[in-house]
Amino acid sequence: MSRPAHLRDKAVDQPRAAARDTLRAIRERDAYANLVLPKLLRERQITGRDAALATELAYGTARATGILDQIIASAADRPVADIDGPVLDVLRLGSYQLLRTRIGAHAAVSTSVDLIRSEMGQGPAGFVNAVLRKVSQRDEELWIDQLAPPIADDVIGHLAFQYAHPRWIAQVFSDALGGSAGQLQALLAADDERPPVHLAALPGMITAEELALTSDGEVGTLSPYAVYLAGGDPGALEAVREGWARVQDEGSQLVARALSLAPTVGEDTGRWLDLCAGPGGKAAMLGALADIAGARVDAVEIAEHRAELVRSAVRDLPVTVMVGDGRDPGLEPGFDRVLVDAPCTGLGSLRRRPEARWRRRPADVADLVVLQRELLTAALGLARPGGVVAYSTCSPHLDETRGVLDEVLAEHPAVELLDARELVPAPDLGDGLTVQLWPHRHGTDAMFLAVLRRAV
Numbered sequence: 353m354s355r356p357a358h359l360r361d362k363a364v365d366q367p368r369a370a371a372r373d374t375l376r377a378i379r380e381r382d383a384y385a386n387l388v389l390p391k392l393l394r395e396r397q398i399t400g401r402d403a404a405l406a407t408e409l410a411y412g413t414a415r416a417t418g419i420l421d422q423i424i425a426s427a428a429d430r431p432v433a434d435i436d437g438p439v440l441d442v443l444r445l446g447s448y449q450l451l452r453t454r455i456g457a458h459a460a461v462s463t464s465v466d467l468i469r470s471e472m473g474q475g476p477a478g479f480v481n482a483v484l485r486k487v488s489q490r491d492e493e494l495w496i497d498q499l500a501p502p503i504a505d506d507v508i509g510h511l512a513f514q515y516a517h518p519r520w521i522a523q524v525f526s527d528a529l530g531g532s533a534g535q536l537q538a539l540l541a542a543d544d545e546r547p548p549v550h551l552a553a554l555p556g557m558i559t560a561e562e563l564a565l566t567s568d569g570e571v572g573t574l575s576p577y578a579v580y581l582a583g584g585d586p587g588a589l590e591a592v593r594e595g596w597a598r599v600q601d602e603g604s605q606l607v608a609r610a611l612s613l614a615p616t617v618g619e620d621t622g623r624w625l626d627l628c629a630g631p632g633g634k635a636a637m638l639g640a641l642a643d644i645a646g647a648r649v650d651a652v653e654i655a656e657h658r659a660e661l662v663r664s665a666v667r668d669l670p671v672t673v674m675v676g677d678g679r680d681p682g683l684e685p686g687f688d689r690v691l692v693d694a695p696c697t698g699l700g701s702l703r704r705r706p707e708a709r710w711r712r713r714p715a716d717v718a719d720l721v722v723l724q725r726e727l728l729t730a731a732l733g734l735a736r737p738g739g740v741v742a743y744s745t746c747s748p749h750l751d752e753t754r755g756v757l758d759e760v761l762a763e764h765p766a767v768e769l770l771d772a773r774e775l776v777p778a779p780d781l782g783d784g785l786t787v788q789l790w791p792h793r794h795g796t797d798a799m800f801l802a803v804l805r806r807a808v
C-alpha cells in the first residue's frame with residue numbers, strides 16, 4: 353500500500369498538504385471542510401500559524417472553487433472536467449493563493465508543483481507549473497474583467513463572479529433583497545468572508561458579560577446572550593466544556609428567544625415543542641429559557657444520529673428528545689409554543705460552510721418547500737388555540753420563506769401573523785411582519801422568522 357500523500361515527501365509543505373487533502377475529501381466524497389480539516393490538523397499535529405494557514409487555504413479555496421475553475425479552464429485551455437482530480441485540487445489551491453491571498457507568486461507556484469510532483473511525478477508537475485504561471489499573469493481583477501459577464505449586461509452575474517457565488521444563488525439573494533444591486537454587493541462581500549464565531553451564553557447558566565470576560569470575547573450587539581469570539585478554539589473554553597455556552601450564530605439565538613417571548617392568548621401552560629431539533633442548538637437555547645419560565649420542551653428529530661446530537665446538547669435541561677417525523681410525531685396536541693426550524697437549502701449560512709454554495713442545486717428547493725409547508729401545517733395542528741408557532745429558515749429564498757408562509761396562511765384563515773419584528777431587537781428587519789436577518793446588515797446568518805398564532 354502506498355503511503356499517504358502528505359507523508360511521501362517531507363519537503364512538502366504541511367499546511368498546504370492538509371488544505372489539499374481537505375479539498376480532495378470535498379471533491380471525492382462530498383465531505384464537509386469544517387469536519388475534515390480540524391481532524392487532519394489534529395492528526396498531523398499542525399498548530400498555530402501553520403493551522404491558520406491551512407484553514408485559510410482550505411476554506412478560502414473551497415468557497416471560491418466555482419470561480420477558480422473558470423479561471424483554470426481558461427488558463428489550461430480545456431474544461432476542468434478533463435483535468436485529473438488530484439491535479440485539479442492542486443490547481444485550485446495554487447490559483448487561490450495567486451489570486452486571493454498575499455502569498456507571493458513564486459511560493460504559490462513552487463509549493464503547488466512540489467505537492468503534485470511528490471504524488472504524481474514530473475509530467476503532472478510540469479502541467480501544474482504551466483497552468484499556474486498563466487493564472488499568475490493576471491490579478492483577480494483582470495480575470496474578472498476577462499471572464500465575468502460585463503456588469504452593464506448582467507449585474508447579478510458579474511457580482512456573483514466577483515464574490516465567488518453561483519449565479520443562481522446571487523439571483524435568489526437579489527430577489528429577497530428587492531433587487532438592489534448595492535445591497536446585493538454588500539451581502540455577497542459579507543458572505544465571501546470567514547465569519548466570526550458566535551457563542552451563546554445559555555440564560556440561567558452564565559451571562560454574556562461573564563462569558564465575554566472568560567473567553568476574551570466581546571458581548572454581542574443584538575442577542576442578549578451573544579458573545580463574539582476573536583479567535584481560538586471555542587471547544588477549549590471552560591464554559592463550552594461545561595455546557596453553559598454553545599457555538600451558535602446570533603441569528604439563531606434571536607429566533608429561539610423570539611418564540612419564548614411571543615404573546616400567547618391565555619396563560620402559558622409550560623408545554624413547548626421543537627419540531628425539527630437536530631443538532632440541537634435552538635433546542636438547548638429553548639430548554640434554558642423554558643427552565644427559567646418553568647416550562648418543558650419536547651424535541652422531535654427525524655434522523656437518529658441527529659437526535660443523538662440533540663440529546664447531548666440538552667443534557668441537564670428540561671428537554672425530552674424523540675426520534676420522529678415532525679409531520680406526524682404522535683404527540684398530544686396542545687403546545688403553547690412550537691418552533692419549526694425547517695430543513696432548508698441553508699443558503700443563509702453559506703459563510704459557515706465553505707463548500708456548500710457549489711453543492712446546492714436550484715432543484716433542491718422544490719422538495720424542501722413541500723416539506724416545509726407540511727411541517728408548518730403540522731405545527732399549527734400541534735399548537736393549542738391561542739398558542740404560537742415560530743417558522744424559521746436559515747435561508748432567505750423567497751420560496752422557502754414568504755412562499756411557504758403565504759400558502760399556509762391562505763389555508764388557515766383563522767391563524768394570525770404576529771409582528772415578529774417586535775420580538776427581535778435588531779434594526780432594518782424588512783417590511784411586513786416577518787424578520788429577515790442578513791450577514792451584511794446584522795452580522796448574522798440570513799435567518800428568516802415568522803410568528804403565527806392560532807385563533808382561540
Ligand SMILES: C[S@@+](CC[C@H](N)C(=O)[O-])C[C@H]1O[C@@H](n2cnc3c(N)ncnc32)[C@H](O)[C@@H]1O
Nearest residue numbers: 628629630631632633634654677678693694695
Ligand atoms: C435546520 S435543521 C434544524 C436546526 C436546529 N433547530 C438547531 O438549531 O440546531 C432541520 C432539522 O430537521 C430535521 N428534519 C428533516 N425532516 C424532518 C421531519 N420530517 N421531521 C422532523 N425533523 C426533520 C433534519 O434532520 C434537521 O436536523
